[in-house]
Amino acid sequence: MTVAEPQALNFECETGNYHTFCPISCVAWLYQKIEDSFFLVIGTKTCGYFLQNAMGVMIFAEPRYAMAELEEGDISAQLNDYEELKRLCLQIKRDRNPSVIVWIGTCTTEIIKMDLEGLAPRLEAEIGIPVVVARANGLDYAFTQGEDTVLAAMANRCPKEAPQVEKEKEERNGIQKLLNFGKKKEEVIEEDSEYVDHPPLVLFGSLPDPVVTQLTLELKKQGIKVTGWLPEKRFTELPVIEEGYYVAGVNPFLSRTATTLMRRRKCKLIGAPFPIGPDGTRAWIEKMCSVFGITPKGLDEREAKIWESLEEYVKLIRGKSVFFMGDNLLEISLARFLIRCGMTVPEIGIPYMDKRYQAAELQLLEKTCHEMNVPLPRIVEKPDNYNQIQRINELNPDLVITGMAHANPLEARGINTKWSVEFTFAQIHGFTNARDILELVTRPLRRNNSLKDLGWDKLVKEEAKV
Amino acid sequence: MKLAYWMYAGPAHIGTLRVASSFKNVHAIMHAPIGDDYFNVMRSMLERERNFTPVTTSVVDRNVLARGSQEKVVDNITRKDSEEHPDLIVLTPTCTSSILQEDLENFVERAQMDAKCDVMLADVNHYRVNELEAADRTLQQVVKYYIEKARKKGELPEGKTEKPSVNIIGVSTLGFHNLHDCTELKKLMNDLGVEVNAVIPEGASVHELKNLPRAWFNLVPYRELGMMSAKYLETEFGMPYVDIAPMGVVETARCIRKIQQVINQQGAEVDYEEFINEQTLHVSQAAWFSRSIDCQNLTGKKAVVFGDNTHAAAITKILAREMGIHVVWAGTYCKYDQEWFREQVSEYCDEVLITDNHAEIGDAIARVEPSAIFGTQMERHVGKRLNIPCGVIAAPIHIQNFPIGYKPFMGYEGTNQIADLVYNSFTLGMEDHLLEIFGGHDTKEVITKGISAESDLGWTKEGLAELNKIPGFVRGKVKRNTEKFARERGVKDINVEVLYAAKESVGA
Numbered sequence: 001m002t003v004a005e006p007q008a009l010n011f012e013c014e015t016g017n018y019h020t021f022c023p024i025s026c027v028a029w030l031y032q033k034i035e036d037s038f039f040l041v042i043g044t045k046t047c048g049y050f051l052q053n054a055m056g057v058m059i060f061a062e063p064r065y066a067m068a069e070l071e072e073g074d075i076s077a078q079l080n081d082y083e084e085l086k087r088l089c090l091q092i093k094r095d096r097n098p099s100v101i102v103w104i105g106t107c108t109t110e111i112i113k114m115d116l117e118g119l120a121p122r123l124e125a126e127i128g129i130p131v132v133v134a135r136a137n138g139l140d141y142a143f144t145q146g147e148d149t150v151l152a153a154m155a156n157r158c159p160k161e162a163p164q165v166e167k168e169k170e171e172r173n174g175i176q177k178l179l180n181f182g183k184k185k186e187e188v189i190e191e192d193s194e195y196v197d198h199p200p201l202v203l204f205g206s207l208p209d210p211v212v213t214q215l216t217l218e219l220k221k222q223g224i225k226v227t228g229w230l231p232e233k234r235f236t237e238l239p240v241i242e243e244g245y246y247v248a249g250v251n252p253f254l255s256r257t258a259t260t261l262m263r264r265r266k267c268k269l270i271g272a273p274f275p276i277g278p279d280g281t282r283a284w285i286e287k288m289c290s291v292f293g294i295t296p297k298g299l300d301e302r303e304a305k306i307w308e309s310l311e312e313y314v315k316l317i318r319g320k321s322v323f324f325m326g327d328n329l330l331e332i333s334l335a336r337f338l339i340r341c342g343m344t345v346p347e348i349g350i351p352y353m354d355k356r357y358q359a360a361e362l363q364l365l366e367k368t369c370h371e372m373n374v375p376l377p378r379i380v381e382k383p384d385n386y387n388q389i390q391r392i393n394e395l396n397p398d399l400v401i402t403g404m405a406h407a408n409p410l411e412a413r414g415i416n417t418k419w420s421v422e423f424t425f426a427q428i429h430g431f432t433n434a435r436d437i438l439e440l441v442t443r444p445l446r447r448n449n450s451l452k453d454l455g456w457d458k459l460v461k462e463e464a465k466v
Numbered sequence: 467m468k469l470a471y472w473m474y475a476g477p478a479h480i481g482t483l484r485v486a487s488s489f490k491n492v493h494a495i496m497h498a499p500i501g502d503d504y505f506n507v508m509r510s511m512l513e514r515e516r517n518f519t520p521v522t523t524s525v526v527d528r529n530v531l532a533r534g535s536q537e538k539v540v541d542n543i544t545r546k547d548s549e550e551h552p553d554l555i556v557l558t559p560t561c562t563s564s565i566l567q568e569d570l571e572n573f574v575e576r577a578q579m580d581a582k583c584d585v586m587l588a589d590v591n592h593y594r595v596n597e598l599e600a601a602d603r604t605l606q607q608v609v610k611y612y613i614e615k616a617r618k619k620g621e622l623p624e625g626k627t628e629k630p631s632v633n634i635i636g637v638s639t640l641g642f643h644n645l646h647d648c649t650e651l652k653k654l655m656n657d658l659g660v661e662v663n664a665v666i667p668e669g670a671s672v673h674e675l676k677n678l679p680r681a682w683f684n685l686v687p688y689r690e691l692g693m694m695s696a697k698y699l700e701t702e703f704g705m706p707y708v709d710i711a712p713m714g715v716v717e718t719a720r721c722i723r724k725i726q727q728v729i730n731q732q733g734a735e736v737d738y739e740e741f742i743n744e745q746t747l748h749v750s751q752a753a754w755f756s757r758s759i760d761c762q763n764l765t766g767k768k769a770v771v772f773g774d775n776t777h778a779a780a781i782t783k784i785l786a787r788e789m790g791i792h793v794v795w796a797g798t799y800c801k802y803d804q805e806w807f808r809e810q811v812s813e814y815c816d817e818v819l820i821t822d823n824h825a826e827i828g829d830a831i832a833r834v835e836p837s838a839i840f841g842t843q844m845e846r847h848v849g850k851r852l853n854i855p856c857g858v859i860a861a862p863i864h865i866q867n868f869p870i871g872y873k874p875f876m877g878y879e880g881t882n883q884i885a886d887l888v889y890n891s892f893t894l895g896m897e898d899h900l901l902e903i904f905g906g907h908d909t910k911e912v913i914t915k916g917i918s919a920e921s922d923l924g925w926t927k928e929g930l931a932e933l934n935k936i937p938g939f940v941r942g943k944v945k946r947n948t949e950k951f952a953r954e955r956g957v958k959d960i961n962v963e964v965l966y967a968a969k970e971s972v973g974a
Binding site for chain 2: 016018020049050051054067070074079084087088091107108110111112137138142143351404405406407412459
């Protein structure tokens with residue numbers, strides 16, 4: 001299947017028969033991010049079994065998430081949904097006393113049309129804990145889109161205006177500062193004078209705290225102040241979002257959150273490539289600067305320096321090809337970065353492609369291809385894994401980025417693979433973490449370099465079907 | 467609704483998929499939303515499977531909700547038929563399709579008209595059965611389907627094999643040490659002069675199923691998977707079955723004697739007593755181990771056991787009967803088959819625990835403070851928290867329970883493996899205690915052992931220091947008894963005096 005070099009990006013859509021994680025998996029990283037939350041997944045044994053297995057040992061650390069496991073009585077409405085949920089939520093309140101309970105709606109609650117959005121406000125009033133509803137189900141969404149549904153729901157919970165009495169807030173902050181001394185963000189906020197006068201900016205997307213600090217500092221260097229972050233470390237600290245605020249996304253799968261912020265909260269979305277890879281980070285910062293009328297300082301040197309430090313990794317992948325089977329929506333940004341590293345990308349599979357939200361990223365991808373003088377990849381939305389494996393067999397790429405269901409079978413057939421889910425959990429944003437992306441991408445190549453003389457490439461018998 | 471975040475047995479479709487993908491050239495199509503194909507990840511990761519897992523999804527999405535699956539399921543079946551040419555496609559319902567109540571049977575019939583392969587709907591109800599029950603049922607369904615098909619075509623072979631022969635029923639993918647057990651069972655059958663007619667479902671072709679009746683008897687090593695098939699074959703063909711898991715020295719002998727009885731009734735003249743004797747005394751090391759002074763040291767040590775029926779029952783018997791260990795309680799999560807479990811273990815333990823609630827198990831472990839735990843991965847983690855060693859004897863399991871080396875639990879080599887497992891669990895615990903007694907590297911301050919142990923009593927600094935001098939393996943007990951003593955007498959702060967007063971009073 002040799003593809004003639006197309007001039008513009010080529011979008012296709014296949015059958016949607018691909019492997020990915022269920023979007024309820026977002027509870028695994030969100031409950032860790034939002035420290036005072038409790039995630040209640042309202043679903044069946046199937047959901048529970050997935051979480052238990054997908055999250056591996058995390059299940060043993062007394063996680064702040066649980067299943068509300070639906071039984072036959074719930075399905076046939078012999079039990080009262082409201083009473084059942086109230087019983088469980090009171091139990092959670094008693095045992096954990098969270099600041100918010102997030103209900104994750106699943107396929108089952110969709111099909112039996114359990115009115116979670118209707119029940120939540122009533123229950124919230126009765127038990128006195130905010131109840132946020134996110135429908136992160138496999139009928140509609142894939143993997144990381146789960147976070148998108150949760151953040152979109154949270155966006156509606158952000159305070160509408162800054163508290164009136166500024167002084168009181170200062171005092172509270174004072175106490176908090178005492179409690180969290182050494183917390184970097186507070187220091188950032190303190191010195192207002194270093195910032196350019198620009199309208200408030202709120203960033204959205206859940207990232208590990210060190211990455212939040214890194215990106216915040218990166219913007220600070222340009223005089224841009226990050227007013228808040230959706231989500232914050234605690235539900236009680238959700239940022240104020242007023243009409244006219246600027247917002248920017250840090251991850252490519254947050255299109256519902258972006259839409260909610262624009263339509264419901266009347267914010268202005270800064271459409272930028274995502275800060276993944278030094279090229280993406282630079283483009284992201286430049287876009288912010290241009291919106292606020294700032295001339296970026298020192299970005300050239302900063303980017304060049306990072307590339308220099310990456311050279312030992314880039315050497316390993318330059319001229320090699322990578323095939324994305326598609327399962328977590330980070331694919332466009334990662335492909336763009338890897339093309340900049342000198343790789344070729346015949347195919348980018350992706351579960352869902354929001355051409356508006358990812359517009360700037362797609363543009364940068366196209367530009368990068370032209371500049372690096374490589375053919376434009378075909379972008380396959382809702383891919384068909386079976387067809388993809390036929391194409392992989394024909395193309396014989398140097399690396400396939402794929403889910404765990406296909407990784408071992410491909411390795412046994414002599415094809416290098418990298419497990420895609422790791423990109424979701426590793427720290428990959430900003431200048432600092434570009435090295436981590438390449439550490440992941442080159443790992444199979446480095447491993448197989450050390451094994452290459454052993455003649456153990458193909459470990460399945462010839463007649464085995466692919 | 468039930469609040470839960472851990473389950474011992476998976477949902478029904480996992481059982482069906484385990485059976486379907488154990489067979490050779492059988493493909494399963496799940497009627498499920500995106501993300502429910504997590505089974506493929508488990509198989510590929512845990513079993514380190516080199517081949518693609520023959521499971522795909524006919525995706526249930528919004529369109530299916532609105533208009534029904536229509537042609538989609540049928541198309542997916544016929545497509546898979548032409549791509550992979552399987553012998554059989556098993557359409558697998560999930561929790562989602564259970565509530566959609568689509569007429570999957572009708573899809574199967576329609577797909578059967580176009581597909582070259584056989585097509586079948588797995589007859590499992592998500593809300594009624596779990597993984598294990600579903601696996602048992604699906605295996606029986608497949609067996610029955612091919613027996614009846616062969617009968618209709620007049621292809622059922624007549625008569626029995628010339629030599630005594632056996633079908634081993636119930637070995638499957640993702641089963642706990644199943645493949646090693648299978649090798650060991652084949653070896654055992656070979657030693658007994660019994661031919662292995664078939665092993666199902668692992669590695670079997672559906673075409674072999676019509677030959678099942680040629681065996682002289684069926685062996686069902688696992689209580690959870692295969693009983694329904696064995697009973698079906700008994701009803702249809704009068705085939706006797708042996709359902710004694712050959713796990714442990716005594717049970718292996720019992721299994722072999724039962725085999726002897728079953729085949730002698732059909733005209734064989736075998737006497738396995740000498741073989742059993744030779745194996746027990748000279749080949750397996752387990753009997754000698756029981757006699758050795760190592761094992762003497764284990765006498766009366768407290769243990770608890772939890773797992774599926776097969777393994778929990780067998781290990782309980784081994785600990786109590788073959789090693790003289792005191793099993794305080796033995797439990798199973800196979801609630802649907804609890805009578806069998808009670809009957810098997812009640813004389814070998816003080817108490818029987820039937821539950822699938824891991825918190826209850828955790829509390830029961832904290833309560834009795836055994837020297838060792840034999841359970842699933844969940845109990846291993848409880849053990850870690852309580853500082854009690856744990857040997858893993860049953861699913862749910864992690865990747866480390868799919869060892870590359872040969873580690874059967876069944877047969878005579880199995881007895882050696884189990885002896886090692888038991889012994890290593892206990893000695894590790896003893897070493898740990900010796901270190902503490904001799905003031906080893908233990909400088910930990912924390913002494914609360916119970917998972918749910920909440921103490922409203924205060925300990926004075928001196929009291930605590932004194933408590934910490936008490937060897938670790940009785941410290942928890944001393945602490946609890948002292949607190950009980952203090953509570954009864956309304957003492958708020960426990961100091962050295964109270965500690966020793968309690969000791970004198972209750973002999974703590």
